Structure formats: C-alpha cells, structure tokens
Amino acid sequence: MKVKMFFMVFMVLAIALVPAAFAAEHGGKEHGGEEHGGAKVSEPSADQIRGVMNDYVIEQSKKTGTFDVYDDEAGKMRKLSLVRVHERVGKTGDYYYSCADFRDTVSNETLDLDIDVEHKDGKLAVKDVRIHKVNGKERYTYDANDNRIPAAGSSK
Template sequence: MSAMVTSALRRWGAAAVAVAFCLGVAVPVMAADYPDFDDASVTQRTEQVIKERSKDGVFVFHDPKLDEDLNLVYEKMRVVRGMKGYGWFANAIFHDKDDPRKQYALDFWFKPQRDGDSLDLIDIRVQKGPKRDGDGYIMVTRLPVAWWWLPVQEHPGDMEVVRAWHVMSAIHNYIAKNKDANGALELKDDKTGETIPLEFVEMHQPIRYLKKEGHYFACTDFRRMGSKDEYYDIDFWVDEKSGRLDVSDVKIHKVPVKEDGVWIQVPRYTFEGMDFEITQ
C-alpha cells in the first residue's frame, strides 16, 4: 500500500476503509477494544468455523437473499477489521465448488465472549457475489450493504450523534440474539395469534427517526421458514431509554397474501401523518 493511501485511511477512518475495501485495496486492522484478539487470531477462528461447517472440503452456506445453499470452497482471507464496541469482521474469499470462476466474499461477524477468551460467531452474510462478465465472472457488492461497511468517523464533539448504522447494528444484534437453533426468529402475529418462524433476508435503508415519539425504526425483509415466496415486511422500533440503543418493539408491517396463485404483500398499517426524518 502506498504511503499516500495509508495516510488517507488514517485521516478518513472507517469510511475510507469501506471505500478502499470495495476498490480492492488492502487496509489495516481498525482499532478495537479487544486486546486479546488481532487479525491473526480472528483469521484462525474464522478458518475454524469454516472447517467445522465443511464436509469433504465444501462449505455449505444458505444464502437468505437467493434462498439457496451455496456450496463453496475456501480460498483465502481477504481482510479482518475490528470495530470498537461491535466486534470483529472477517471477510473471506470462496469459490463455487463446481465453477472456480464464480467467487464469493463472505463476512463473518464475531464478538468476544464475556470471559474474553474466545470469539462467538454472530452471523455470516454474503458481501460480494459473482456476476457474468463476458466468458467469465466478476465479484459485485451485494446491495444493500451490511451496516458494518457504513461507519464514518465522527468529527470531534459529534460522538453522541446516532448514526444509521448504530440503529442497524442494534436491530441485527436483536435478530442474532433471538434466533432459534434453526436460525429462525419466531414472531407472534397479534392479529391471528400464530407464531411465525422467519428467516432474516435483509434490512432496508434509509433508517428513519420519529421526532414526536423519539424512536428510530427500520423496515426489514423476512421470509417464512420453509417457504420460497411468503415474505413479511417487519418493522423494528429502537429507542435510547436505557441509555443505549435497544429494540423496543417489533411489528408486522406487511403480510403475504395469496391472490390468483401469487403471493403479494398487504400492509397492516401505514406511516401517514407521522413526522419523521432520515438518519444518516
């Protein structure tokens, strides 16, 4: 890495790291408040997870976006980053077991256990996937990007400003913490009384802030476990009443209804009349 790029990364912080990463530039590990871990130990833990979840050298990952199993072969670690207060993020390169030209970049999110001696795997998300380019493939970034690629370095005096990625992190933490052994977030439908097992697909952007209520909220896509077409729009409401950002309510915004053999989403409520602003 050139001295000029390194200097820019130090000045611009996390935003530069995200941009540089997308451009394929090697970046240094960001400072994190986990002195017992570094890029080497996080890489070792990531490769341990990959090995534990592989069979005959094939790592099987269920891609919630495509709703299909990816059969991948691990190639190398691309970059490891620590984010103070949020954990470690390892980005690893894989290729399709049947077509090495098709490459994927997967993010592994880890957080230290309370004893500080080991790293818990919180989630795995596809950061880049293959796209046909002539006779071959290139890797393209999945949109919307995961919240851990969004941080920007606040200016002095702005540390108390809540950013969109702070809210997204709180929601993702809630989802990860409340998933069952099968990876489903069980949500009770207040209207029907049914408990619905849901698979997290993605989080919408932008994040909104309700001025009057003092709540942030974000819309998310979930799919009913076992179904390919039943999608739910779930709203997460977040506040700071406890002194930190916590999910205070989870509401079903849209439900799948079958009409003429096709599943469509029907809203339970609207946001008309609500005074909100966009959180950057």
C-alpha cells in the first residue's frame, strides 16, 4: 500500500514539474533567430520574413510619406500605402517572397506587390519589389515550382 501511495505521489509531482522545467528553458519570448550560444538558425521563419518586408516598407516610406515604386507598364511613379503583407511565404531560388497589398494614394487603385527577401550570412534583406497585380489584374503568375511566368494578356 505504501509503495502504491509513493508511486502515485511521485507521478503527480513528475507531471506537475515537467512543464515547469520546459517553461524555464523556453520562457515564452522568441530568441530572435539565434539558438543558445549564439549559433545562427539555418532557415528564417515566415514571420521573420514578413517582418523584414513590413520594416522595409516602413523605412522606405519615411522619405516621402508613401512607398514609392516605379510602374514600367504605366510609365509613372506609384505612391503607395501598405494595407497588409500576405501570410504565404514562398521561395524561388535564393529568395523568399510574399505578396503585399497596397493602395495607390493618387489613383486609389489596389496593387499587389511581390517582395523578394534574401537570407545571407544570417541576415535578411529585401532585394526586389515588383508590381504583381493592379486592381486584381495579374502581370505575371507563378508555376508549380514558384517560377515567374507572364500572365495571359500581359504586356510583358
């Protein structure tokens, strides 16, 4: 009887203390891309990539108050305001990418931009920004392997 009681107390304590041990190791705050001891994480998370994109747009917008992108097809500078960065993050070659929705502050058109991010030497940096859609009309699309291909009816 004493053995059963001891075993039950031991199990209750073990079950109660195991989560506390894990909580001490990972106390709920993200460690920002580095493992213990400062080693770099090999692949960035989708949240980190989206964060870099968002920060880039904010930083670039400080110059003029808008995110300015030249539109080759329309032959004009677009003055944009960020609406949101999409959840999906893809990878093509060496770059991660995601779409972001913008509002043209002059024409009030909706633009979908693709933003490429490079992960090099443990750092993330935006490398390219392209206009993917204007008012829902695609200028290009992606195949099953995330390669860019011209959209049907696109001028490029």
